[in-house]
Amino acid sequence: MKFSGMLFCVAATLLVGCNSGGGSADSNRIRIEGSDTMINLAVAWREAYGKVKPDVDIEVSGNGSGIGIKTLAEGDCDLANSSRSMEEEEKELTKKNTGKEPIEHIVGYDALAVYVHPSCPLEEISLEELAEIYGEGGTITNWSALGGDDEEIAVVSRQNSSGTYKYFQQAIMEKRKYRLGTLDQSGSKDVVEFVANTPSAIGYSGMGYNKPGEVKMLKISLKKGEAAIEPNMENVKNGSYPITRPLMCFTAGEPEGVLADYLAWIKGADAQAIVETQGYVPLN
Secondary structure, three states, X not given: OOOOOOOOOOOOOOOOOOOOOOOOOOOOEEEEEEOOOOHHHHHHHHHHHHHHOOOOEEEEEOOOHHHHHHHHHOOOOOEEEEOOOOOHHHHHHHHHHHOOOEEEEEEEEXXXXXXXXXXXXXXXXXXXXXXXXXXXXXXXXXXXXXXXXXXXXXXXXXXXXXXHHHHHHHHHHOOOOEOOOOEEEOOHHHHHHHHHOOOOEEEEEEHHHOOEOOEEEOEEEOOOOOOOEOOOHHHHHOOOOOOEEEEEEEEEOOOOHHHHHHHXXXXXXXXXXXXXXXXXXXXX
16 A cells, blocks of 8 residues: 655644634634644645635644543644544543543544565564564564564554554553563654664554555464455455554534534545545545
């Protein structure tokens, strides 16, 4: 899956508290914070929506799902993009600060891909093996344990504010913590670039960040010896790829005004076509 488009991030220059529903009828400004995985998609949506509703001012920042959720909970943004679900304490904090229940809006789907350098002889890996590479006390530290060269594995991860970081931990390691010494990157794009320049590295990032020829996406099996599934749109749609997650937007309460209009547009045909062009899987 080819990743297209440069990374553009339009950060908010003013910190303005949201109205309780966000994007209220007397305002044409929507502030969006959150997922780095979704930043290119969010910017592409903003650019397309600007042609439909040029009078709506949309600000987009991608500092991580955790930052987006925290900002929403503090009442300082209208929409939090996230590649993970909200935790109970985050829901409670949002309700306490805004007086409204957070609402989850699924806007697409993503396959979390496992990347290695093209020179790596592996074509597939199991969830069990990934847990032993990434998990605390893991037994796999050298590529020779997986049939590769006698070389220490450079384990590439994300910073702990990332939704991808938390999703990977839950999906792969369950209750285990990450091992010490992981090479934590600030963004999805950074993970792929690090792997592309490091033959001994392994990393995880969204399927939409694939750079064919520069990195290789491994097929994934639930257990060693079982059939491994390729990360692609077809396998995400049919549910066979084991590391698939929804892409979400959160609001404090039911959206109103321009924010409600924008979310309705995101779930419509034009915006969902952009989901696919960005390398993710649309709702329908």
